[in-house]
Each structure stands twice: as structure tokens, then as C-alpha cells.
Amino acid sequence: MRPTNILRNTVFSGMTAFAIAFGGTAAQADHIKTGADLRVAVNLLLAEHVNLAASATGWAMQGMNTQFTAAAGALDANSVSLANAIGLVYGDGAKDAFLPLWRKHIGFFVDYTTATATQDGAGRSAAVDALMGYAEDFGAFLNAANPNLPADAVASLVREHAVTLTAAIDAQANQDWPMAYELQAKAAAHMQMISDALAGAIVMQFPEKFGS
Amino acid sequence: MTLRTHSLLPGLLITVSILTGPVAAIADASGNTVHQIEISVFQFQPDTLDITVGDTVRWTNRDGIRHSATAESGGVGGQAFDTGLFGKGEMQEVTFSEPGTYSYFCTRHPSMTGMITVSG
Numbered sequence: 001m002r003p004t005n006i007l008r009n010t011v012f013s014g015m016t017a018f019a020i021a022f023g024g025t026a027a028q029a030d031h032i033k034t035g036a037d038l039r040v041a042v043n044l045l046l047a048e049h050v051n052l053a054a055s056a057t058g059w060a061m062q063g064m065n066t067q068f069t070a071a072a073g074a075l076d077a078n079s080v081s082l083a084n085a086i087g088l089v090y091g092d093g094a095k096d097a098f099l100p101l102w103r104k105h106i107g108f109f110v111d112y113t114t115a116t117a118t119q120d121g122a123g124r125s126a127a128v129d130a131l132m133g134y135a136e137d138f139g140a141f142l143n144a145a146n147p148n149l150p151a152d153a154v155a156s157l158v159r160e161h162a163v164t165l166t167a168a169i170d171a172q173a174n175q176d177w178p179m180a181y182e183l184q185a186k187a188a189a190h191m192q193m194i195s196d197a198l199a200g201a202i203v204m205q206f207p208e209k210f211g212s
Numbered sequence: 213m214t215l216r217t218h219s220l221l222p223g224l225l226i227t228v229s230i231l232t233g234p235v236a237a238i239a240d241a242s243g244n245t246v247h248q249i250e251i252s253v254f255q256f257q258p259d260t261l262d263i264t265v266g267d268t269v270r271w272t273n274r275d276g277i278r279h280s281a282t283a284e285s286g287g288v289g290g291q292a293f294d295t296g297l298f299g300k301g302e303m304q305e306v307t308f309s310e311p312g313t314y315s316y317f318c319t320r321h322p323s324m325t326g327m328i329t330v331s332g
Contacts, residue, residue, distance in 0.1 A: 093257070101323065
């Protein structure tokens, strides 16, 4: 089996385990009642997304499979929580559409990590191209759900997410851990731009639901 | 099976939708039944549909990105169809001439799936 497939399979087996373990995440969404609640929740989830992703890729770079599997599972639990939040606002259909779309970009980061670890330049380029293309899809998804979110603006923010996180992954590959953590912090901080835009647009769309 | 492409134009269909809500099926000028599926927020709505031989299914893309309705190979139905990717405000139609169960998906977003059951 190719290294990419091994890593992918490890990620997704971990995802399954943690999706079961975190089956109660819908309850968390029940606490989101105001715009402020929503903004805090989305900020926490998206920052956590970056930190767990960087944790997973960091373990992967060191060949620490047990730790990687746990981090990948926690990352997927975070994805499920994000999907639950989307479902709270836009319904189960949107939740079900969001989750595979979101997981897809995580797969591209896995591809990037694997290619970087194996010094596969073409693989790295392909993963970056996939992430850039994904940004367009994600922008279209959020714009379809909420016209207050311009697709191009969202796509630009997602591309920046790809740039900041792949930079952290590169530092991990170079075993430059101070730089890796510095870039991880920057990548996590960047997510606030997405979180605030998303939460603000949802409040604008549903003032009666989150306006207080 | 026939495949047709349209641009979405405001007209009677839109007017009816506004007045009465989503219209599941209408009759075209020839009296044939046309079932409508909206593609919105990366979902086929409805995602399952029961029709009869000779009916037409019309997909309308409301998302700001191109989607397709593409039959999975190896299905029960005897016919394959692929609308190809089409953009926001565009419509694609397929007329089903063979009974069967047709599972389909979007080639760009394979997690988007739907099923059409065609009875004789």
C-alpha cells in the first residue's frame, strides 16, 4: 500500500472511532442561543481545528502513529461539532452536506503532509492545487447557505488558511519546532477572520434567532 | 433518454413557485410530466424521486458553483446519464425511457447523491 493510503486509512479509522466517542456533540450546539454565543463557539471550533490538525501533522512527521491516530480522531470530532453547528442554523441537510466537504480539505492536508514527509514535490503541488480548488467549493457552499458571505471572500480566506497551515507543516517537516509552533499560532489566529465573518453573517441572516 | 440544457429564465414556473411554494412536478407543453430537483447548498432537493417511464427530471442549480447529475455505473437502471457540469441558474433535463433505479451523484462533489426510481 502506498504511504498516502496508509496515512489516509489511519486518519479515517481514527475519525470513525472518535465520531462514535463524541456522539453527544449535538448537545453542545444547544447552548448557542445568541450571536455572541455563536461567535465564541465558531471561533473556538475553528481555532481548535487548526491546533488539532497541526498536532496530527506534527505527530505524523515524527512517525508517532499512536499519537497521530488520536489527534486525527480528535480533529474529526471537531469536524463533527462544526457540522452540528451548521446543522443548528441550516438544518440536517446542510449538516450532512457540510461534513464530507469539510473532511475533504482535511484529506488534502493529509496528502500535503505525506508528500512533504516523503519529499514528493509533485504530490505537494497536487495537494496545494486541491486545497486552492477546494477554497472555491467552500466559498460556494457558504454563499449558497448565506448570501451575506461572498463566495470569493470566503474562498480567499480558505486559501489563506491553506497557506498558513502548510507553512506550519513545512516547519514541522524541517523539525524546526519553535517555528512550527509560531506558524501554528498564526494559522489558528487567522481562523478568527473566517469565524467572525461566518458568525456575523449568520446573525445578519437570522437576527430573530441570534440577534440578542 | 434525452438530455437538454436550459438557462433559468423568470417565467411562469418561477411565478408559480413563489405563489405556492416548491413545485414537485409540472406538465410541459406536450403534456409530459417534468419533475423538478433543486440543487441548493450542495444538496439535491429532493434527493429521492419516484417517477414513471417517459417522465422528465429537471435539475436546476442554485449554487454558485458547477454541479452535475451523473448516474453511477452498475445501477439497476439500463441507461446511463450525465448532465455534465452546469452552473448557477442553469437547468438540465433527462427523460427516462427505461424503468429502473438510478443512483446518481455530482462528479465534482461526490458526497452529493440522489436516487430516481423509474417504474413502468
